[in-house]
Amino acid sequence: MRSNCETCMYYAYDEEYEEYYCQVQLDEDEMERFLSDRFRDCPYYRLEDEYKTVRKQM
Structure with a gap:
């Protein structure tokens, strides 16, 4: 995959497995394709946008 996972909102840290x-x-089927x-x-990449809530409040 060529996307940058570090900026994806689905990329999380598991403390148990570190x-x-x-x-x-x-x-x-999706897993096989992935x-x-x-x-x-x-196709599942979504930019983690921490300012999205702030923009809605304005």
Whole structure:
């Protein structure tokens, strides 16, 4: 995958395993497609935008 996972809102840290992982919930078909790397970019990538709430308040 060519997207930058570090800026994705689904990229989280697991303190128990001390590693980062993707939180996207995929069904069996989606997981197969995701792991086979048929995508140019990750289709589940969403930019983590911490200022989104602030913009809505203005």
